Amino acid sequence: MCTQVCALRMSNTLAIACILGYLGSVGALKSILSGAKMPKKKPSGAETHHFSPRPNKAHLIEWRHWGDEAFKMAQDADKPVFLNIGAVWCHWCHVFDETTLSDPDVIDILNRDFVPIRVDADKNPHIQNRYLAGGWPTNSFLTPTGNTISGGTYIRPDEFKGLAEKVSKYYADHKSELYASIAQSKVRKSLGRESERVAEGQPTGEIPGRVTGILKDTFDHVHGGFGSEPKFPQQDVIELLLTEYLINGDMELLDMATKTLDNMMEGGLWDNVEKGFFRYATRSDWSVPHYEKMLEGNASLLKDYLLGYQVTGKEGYRKVAEDVISYLDAKLSSPDGGFYGSQDADENYYMLDAEARKKENPPKVDTNIYTNWNGMAISGYLHAYQALGHEPYGDRAVKAIGHLTASAYRAGKGMYHYVTNGEAELRGLLVDQVFMADALVSAYETTMERRFLETAIDIMDCVTRDLRDPRKGGFFDIPEDDAQIGNLAFREKPLMENTRAMRVLNRLHHLTGKEEYHNLSLETAQALIGTFTDYSVQASSYALAVREYLEHPVQITIIGSKSDPRTLALHKEGLGIFLPWKVIQVLDPKTDPLQLGPITYSAGEEPLAYGCREGMCSPPMRTPEELKAFMQGK
Numbered sequence: 001m002c003t004q005v006c007a008l009r010m011s012n013t014l015a016i017a018c019i020l021g022y023l024g025s026v027g028a029l030k031s032i033l034s035g036a037k038m039p040k041k042k043p044s045g046a047e048t049h050h051f052s053p054r055p056n057k058a059h060l061i062e063w064r065h066w067g068d069e070a071f072k073m074a075q076d077a078d079k080p081v082f083l084n085i086g087a088v089w090c091h092w093c094h095v096f097d098e099t100t101l102s103d104p105d106v107i108d109i110l111n112r113d114f115v116p117i118r119v120d121a122d123k124n125p126h127i128q129n130r131y132l133a134g135g136w137p138t139n140s141f142l143t144p145t146g147n148t149i150s151g152g153t154y155i156r157p158d159e160f161k162g163l164a165e166k167v168s169k170y171y172a173d174h175k176s177e178l179y180a181s182i183a184q185s186k187v188r189k190s191l192g193r194e195s196e197r198v199a200e201g202q203p204t205g206e207i208p209g210r211v212t213g214i215l216k217d218t219f220d221h222v223h224g225g226f227g228s229e230p231k232f233p234q235q236d237v238i239e240l241l242l243t244e245y246l247i248n249g250d251m252e253l254l255d256m257a258t259k260t261l262d263n264m265m266e267g268g269l270w271d272n273v274e275k276g277f278f279r280y281a282t283r284s285d286w287s288v289p290h291y292e293k294m295l296e297g298n299a300s301l302l303k304d305y306l307l308g309y310q311v312t313g314k315e316g317y318r319k320v321a322e323d324v325i326s327y328l329d330a331k332l333s334s335p336d337g338g339f340y341g342s343q344d345a346d347e348n349y350y351m352l353d354a355e356a357r358k359k360e361n362p363p364k365v366d367t368n369i370y371t372n373w374n375g376m377a378i379s380g381y382l383h384a385y386q387a388l389g390h391e392p393y394g395d396r397a398v399k400a401i402g403h404l405t406a407s408a409y410r411a412g413k414g415m416y417h418y419v420t421n422g423e424a425e426l427r428g429l430l431v432d433q434v435f436m437a438d439a440l441v442s443a444y445e446t447t448m449e450r451r452f453l454e455t456a457i458d459i460m461d462c463v464t465r466d467l468r469d470p471r472k473g474g475f476f477d478i479p480e481d482d483a484q485i486g487n488l489a490f491r492e493k494p495l496m497e498n499t500r501a502m503r504v505l506n507r508l509h510h511l512t513g514k515e516e517y518h519n520l521s522l523e524t525a526q527a528l529i530g531t532f533t534d535y536s537v538q539a540s541s542y543a544l545a546v547r548e549y550l551e552h553p554v555q556i557t558i559i560g561s562k563s564d565p566r567t568l569a570l571h572k573e574g575l576g577i578f579l580p581w582k583v584i585q586v587l588d589p590k591t592d593p594l595q596l597g598p599i600t601y602s603a604g605e606e607p608l609a610y611g612c613r614e615g616m617c618s619p620p621m622r623t624p625e626e627l628k629a630f631m632q633g634k
Contacts, residue, residue: 051086051087051088051090051093051094051096051097051120051137052093052094052095052097052098053094053344053364054094054098055098056097056098056101056102057101057102057104057107058097058101058102060107061101061107061110061111061116061118062110062111062116063116063117063118064115064116064117064118065117066117066119066124066127066485067485068484068485070115070117071115071144071145071146071485071486073115074115074144075144075145077115078144079113079114079115079144079171080113080114080115080141080142080143080144080149080167080168080171081114081115081116081117081141081142081143081144081146082110082114082115082116082117082139082140082141082142082164083117083119083131083138083139083140083141083142083151084096084101084116084117084118084119084137084138084139085119085121085127085128085131085132085136085137085138085139085140086118086119086120086121086136086137086138087120087121087122087136087342088120088122088341088342088344088364088366089279089292089293089294089341089342089343089344089345089366090121090136090137090292090345091290091291091292091345091347092135092136092137092153092154093136093137094344095154096137096139096154096155099156099157100154100155100156100157100160103157103160103161105157105161106157106160106161106164109161109164109165109168110164113164113165113168114141114164114168115144119131121136122341122342122366122368122370122418123368123370123417123418123420123425123426124426125372125417125429125431126429126477126478126482126488127488129477129492129494130486130487130488130492131148131151131487133151133152133153134152134153135153136153137153137154138151138152138153139151139152139153139154139155139160140152141163141164141167142486143171143178143179143182145182145485145486146485146486146487146488147182147185147486147487148487149167149170149171149178150163150167201526201529202522202526203522203525203526203529203546203549203550204546204550205547205550207532207542207543207546207547208240208244208543208544208546208547209244210533210543211240211532211533211539211540211542211543212240212241212244212250212253212543214533214536214537214539215237215240215241215253215256215537215540216252216256218536218537219256220284221259222284222285223259223263223267223284223285223286224256224259224260224261224262224263224264224286225260225263225264225284225286226537227537228284229281229282229283229284230280230281230282230283230290231280231281231283231284231286232279232280232281233264233269233277233280233297233300233301233304234537234538234540235300235496235538235540235541236538236540236541236544237260237537237540238257238260238261238304238307238308239303239304239307239540239544240540240543240544241253241254241256241257242254242257242307242308242311242580243544243547243580243581244543244547245257245311246311246580247547247580254311254312257308257311258308258312258314261304261305261308261317262316263285263286264277264286264301265305265316265317265320266286267281267285267286267287268281268283268286268287268288268289269281269286269289270320271293271327271350273350273352273353273354273357274327274330274331274357274362275323275324275326275327275330276293276298276323276324276327276328276331277293277297277298277301277324278290278291278292278293278345278350279291279292279293279294279297279345290345291345291346291347291349291350291363292342292343292344292345293327293331293332293342293343294341294342294373295328295332295339295340295341295342295370295373295374295376295377296372296373296376298324298327298328298332298377299328299373299376299377299379299380300376300380301324302321302324302325302328302377302380302381302383302384303376303379303380303383305317305318305320305321305324306318306321306380306383306384306387306388309321309387310387310578311578318388321384321387321388322384322388324380325380325381325384325393328377329396331343331362331365332365334367334369334403336403336407337399337400337402337403337404338369338374338400338403338404338407338419339369339373339374339377339400340365340366340367340368340369341366341367341368341369341370341373341418342365342366343362343363343364343365343366344363344364344365344366345363346363349362349363350363368418368419368420369403369404369407369408369418369419369420370417370418371404371408371415371416371417371418371419371432371435371436372417372429372431372432372435372436373435374400374404374436374439375404375432375434375435375436375437375438375439376435376439377400378397378400378401378404378439378442378443379397379435379438379439379442381393381394381396381397381400382394382397382439382442382443382446383442385397385446385575386446386575386576387576387578389572389576394446394447397439397443397446398443398447401439401440401443401452404419404436405455407419407422407424408424408432409436409455409459410427411458412458412462413427413428413462414427414428414432414433414458414459414462414463414466415427415432415433415436415459416432417429417431417432428462428466428467428478428479428482429477429478430463430467430475430476430477430478430494430497430498430501431477431494431496431497433459433460433462433463433467433501434463434497434500434501434504435500436459437456437459437460437463437504438456438500438503438504438507440452440453440455440456440459441453441456441504441507441508441511444456444511444585445511445575445583445584445585446575448562448571448585448586450591450592453511453512456504456508457508457512460501460504460505460508460517463475463501464520466479466480467479468520469493469527472527473523473524473526473527474493474498474523474524474527474528475493475497475498475501475524476491476492476493477491477492477493477494477497478491493527493528495528495531495532495535495538495539495541495542496538496541498524498527498528499524499528499541499542499544499545500541500545501521501524502521502524502525502545502546502548502549503544503545503548505517505518505520505521505524506518506521506545506548506549507548507583509521510552510553510555510583510596511583511585511596512596513595513596513597513598513599514597515597518549521545521549522549524545525542525545525546525549528542547581548581551581552613552614553579553581553582553583553613554579554581554582554583554611554612554613554631555582555583555584555610555611555612555613556574556577556582556583556584556585556609556610556611556627556631557584557585557586557587557596557601557609557610557612558570558571558574558584558585558586558587558607558608558609558610559586559587559589559594559601559602559603559604559607559608559609559610560586560588560589560603560606560607560608561588561590561607562586562588564607566606566607566622567586567607569623569624570607570609570621570623570624570627571584571586572624573624573627573628574609574627577627577628577631579631587601589603597615598615599612599615599617601617602620604620606622607622608620608621608622609621609622609626609627611627611630611631618630
C-alpha cells in the first residue's frame, strides 16, 4: 500500500512517511504549515511531564514547552522535533506513557536525537487542531521549523524505536529535499489562500433544509445517532432537528431527535451509577463506551435533553438533564465556582456496581478550568433554570461566571483559555471568546444584570478587533501575533466557533438594536457559505446560525424597576416561555435606554411586558397570566 501511495505522488509528507517505511493515520500525514507563539512569560505545552496517573518513566524524557525557545533549540542543534499530544483523560495516552515512553532505549533516543515537546491537547486546542494525527495520543516527528515529517497515534516500543531511528537518519541524509518539498507546499498553500474568494450568494432559508437533508441521509434508523461506529453525540444536531420540527412540522425530524435521545440515555453511553455521559460509544448501538467523562460533552447533552423535554414533555428527558447536573455538581465542580475539565477513563472502575465502586478510588479529575467548556456548562445551567424553574441552577451559573470573569477575563483583552493554580494562561483564542460571550448574554437575560451584557459586548469587540478577517469575513481562531511556528503560520476559520460567533452577534443585535452586529453575522455567514456542506452533520451549527440570522425572534421586553416584585414576576414568566428563537430582557426606565433599533418602548406607573416581532409589538401586558396567554396564542 505504501509503495502505491508513493507512486501516486499524493502529498510530500505522505511520500516521506512512505520512504521511512511507516504510515501513520491520514491526519498526521498532511503536509500543512503551521506555528504559534505562546505567551513569552510562560510557554504553553507540558505543565506536567506525564499524562498517566500510574507509575511510569515518561518524565525522564527532556520535555520542552511548545514555543519559540524549543524550536530555536532544535534549529541550533539541527535536530528534528518529537511532538507528543495527549490529554489527562486519554486511556491510550496513559498506556503510551507506561509502555513506549518508559522504555529506556526510547528515552535515550528521544533525548539524544530529538527535541521532545509535549502538548496538553485540552490546554492547547489550536495546536491540537493542526497536528492531531487521527487521535490521542498523537506522536509526530517535525522539522525544526515545525513541519510534519511523519506521525501516528499509539506506537509500540519496538516499532517506535525503529521509526525514530529512520526519521533521524532521513532528516540527516535528505534535509535539502525535505525543506524543498516544504517550501513548495508553503507556496502552494499561500497561493491557494490568496486566491480564495468569498462565495457568492446570500444565506437563505433553504440552508437549514439542506443540512437536515444531510442528517436524514446519515441517520441510523435502528439505533439513532448518525453514521456507524464509533458513535459520538453531535453538538447542535438535536437542537437543529427540534428547531426545524417546530418551524416546519416535519415529524421525521422529531422522530430522529427522540430516537437519538432515547438510545443515548438507555445505552452504554450513560453511567447509571454515578450519572453523567461518557465521551462516546465504540459500537453503533451506543454500547461499549470510552469511559472518559468530559465537561464539554455533558454540557452539550444537558442542552439536548432540556430541549427534548421542552418540546416533548417526556419526563425521562427532564430526569436525565437533572442527573447530568447532579454529576457535574458532584464530580466536576470547583469550590471557587468554575467547572473542572474532565474525569479519567477507567474501564475497571466503571464496570463495577454501586457498592463495589464505593470501595475503590474514583478516576482522577482534571482540575483545570477551561473557559470554552465552562461557557457551555454555564449556558446549560441557565437553560435548566429557565426550563425547570429551579433557582439553584441559575445561582450555580452566576457563581461560575464570577469565577471565570475574575480569573480569566481582562477588560479590553478578552478571555484566557484556562486557569490552573489560580493563573490564567493563553489569551485570545476565538473558541473561548464566543462560548463565554454566549453564556454572558444568557446570564443577562436570566438575571437582568446589565454588567453581563456589557462584558459580552466587550468580549465580542475584542473578537472583532483581533480576529476578524476584514477582507473575506469571518473570524480567525488565533490572533495574528500567535501565527509564527509551523502549521500555525496559517490562521484558520473553524466552522463551530464562527457559527457560535454568529449566534452571539444575532442575539446582541436584537438585545441592543445595533445593526453592526447583524452585519458582522452576515459577513461570517457569507465567509462560510461555500464550505459548510463539507462538514456533514457538523454543519448543523451553521444551519442554526443562519436560521437565527434570517428569522426575527420573539422579543419579550419588560419595562419596570428590577427591584419591583411585579417586574420579577413578569420576568420569571417570560423566562419559562419556550420558543425556538427568543430573546428576553428587562429595561429599567430610570437607567436603561428604552429605544432598541426601530422600537421605542413606553413606560407606565406599573411594570409592563411587551411581545414584539419584526418591529411589531403587542399591547402592554401587566400580569404574568396576560403574558402567558398572549404567547400561547402566538
